[in-house]
Amino acid sequence: xxxxxxxxxxxxxxxxxxxxxxxxxxxxxxxxxxxxxxxxxxxxxxxxxxxxxxxxxxxxxxxxxxxxxxxxxxxxxxxxxxxxxxxxxxxxxxxxxxxxxxxxxxxxxxxxxxxxxxxxxxxxxxxxxxxxxxxxxxxxxxxxxxxxxxxxxxxxxxxxxxxxxxxxxxxxxxxxxxxxxxxxxxxxxxxxxxxxxxxxxxxxxxxxxxxxxxxxxxxxxxxxxxxxxxxxxxxxxxxxxxxxxxxxxxxxxxxxxxxxxxxxxxxxxxxxxxxxxxxxxxxxxxxxxxxxxxxxxxxxxxxxxxxxxxxxxxxxxxxxxxxxxxxxxxxxxxxxxxxxxxxxxxxxxxxxxxxxxxxxxxxxxxxxxxxxxxxxxxxxxxxxxxxxxxxxxxxxxxxxxxxxxxxxxxxxxxxxxxxxx
Ligand code: ASP
Ligand code: MG
Numbered sequence: 488x489x490x491x492x493x494x495x496x497x498x499x500x501x502x503x504x505x506x507x508x509x510x511x512x513x514x515x516x517x518x519x520x521x522x523x524x525x526x527x528x529x530x531x532x533x534x535x536x537x538x539x540x541x542x543x544x545x546x547x548x549x550x551x552x553x554x555x556x557x558x559x560x561x562x563x564x565x566x567x568x569x570x571x572x573x574x575x576x577x578x579x580x581x582x583x584x585x586x587x588x589x590x591x592x593x594x595x596x597x598x599x600x601x602x603x604x605x606x607x608x609x610x611x612x613x614x615x616x617x618x619x620x621x622x623x624x625x626x627x628x629x630x631x632x633x634x635x636x637x638x639x640x641x642x643x644x645x646x647x648x649x650x651x652x653x654x655x656x657x658x659x660x661x662x663x664x665x666x667x668x669x670x671x672x673x674x675x676x677x678x679x680x681x682x683x684x685x686x687x688x689x690x691x692x693x694x695x696x697x698x699x700x701x702x703x704x705x706x707x708x709x710x711x712x713x714x715x716x717x718x719x720x721x722x723x724x725x726x727x728x729x730x731x732x733x734x735x736x737x738x739x740x741x742x743x744x745x746x747x748x749x750x751x752x753x754x755x756x757x758x759x760x761x762x763x764x765x766x767x768x769x770x771x772x773x774x775x776x777x778x779x780x781x782x783x784x785x786x787x788x789x790x791x792x793x794x795x796x797x798x799x800x801x802x803x804x805x806x807x808x809x810x811x812x813x814x815x816x817x818x819x820x821x822x823x824x825x826x827x828x829x830x831x832x833x834x835x836x837x838x839x840x841x842x843x844x845x846x847x848x849x850x851x852x853x854x855x856x857x858x859x860x861x862x863x864x865x866x867x868x869x870x871x872x873x874x875x876x877x878x879x880x881x882x883x884x885x886x887x888x889x890x891x892x893x894x895x896x897x898x899x900x901x902x903x904x905x906x907x908x
Pocket of ligand 2: 640
């Protein structure tokens, strides 16, 4: 059996017919290199955004099942067009949607997780000499319901399929040349990373670097699937290889800096200081599938015997969260509940900061030198995040990128726009 390469092409890579034809050439080149090729494709250009808009213009709060029915069509269009393009160039190719293969997800709409991928059909189809093109972003439940994996989820489809097929590598083709030390649109001397570990990439992705869907990196890490982020349009370039930290040589404490502008901070004041309150609060959010990022609980006030809990969520979950908080407040008996969306989360990330003291203080000092106020702080082994005011985000990003020596000498030519998520 030949080695399998899984290639994923994002929306900007298949935005029009000319680009689809170019992508077909990239795929054929890999096939000609002697590999079996399985392709995962996103919807063309801004199709998904357009579909979401259409849905919302009909119903401000569309049912999630119907949203999935609608959004999953975008990838079906691109997969069949791409397959036709490959066939027109004289190669055997076939497209499959998630239900045809059996990309089984949990029974959750708009952000389902993949639980299993059947490979029989894929293997048979490869044996018959086909290049396979699969619709990303979608799945099917065991009851046959169509689901989607969350915005940007085709990356996760690709990595999960690569892992299920035990592929040699999963190449994520996009319109940037790899993973950068930070967003090159904001910091022009941002440099492309040759390599980055799964752990760092995961933190970068969660911190707001929109290059890869975080769950795709988690899956890659779990199955030790080497990932390469590379440019569709300059495909001789090496891109960035993402691999296990044990396979890397780390020479800088910080690998990258990221800003996440999509969070909202919620503050629940005066929660009685008794066991189980945080569990009630976050249990309720978890039940609604709302992910919480930073959490801070204040010291209990002696007189009132209450404390405050502040946490951040994604903007899109705000209405659901407020609704939920209102409901459970009967049980919580908290005081004021407020939110603030004028915030940005700035993070520095690097496996090299383990056992290297002084990194956090350098970060805080740099923000202070730039007169930037820190509103919340959270840390992990390889990441330090600060919540700051939104208007300070660019300044913070530039200053931190500088202080940790992440820039390259040349000012980047325009490296494309960051991919849509
Ligand atoms: N088309 C979907 C989206 O725009 C999935 C993806 O592109 O990965 O979110
Ligand atoms: Mg994407």
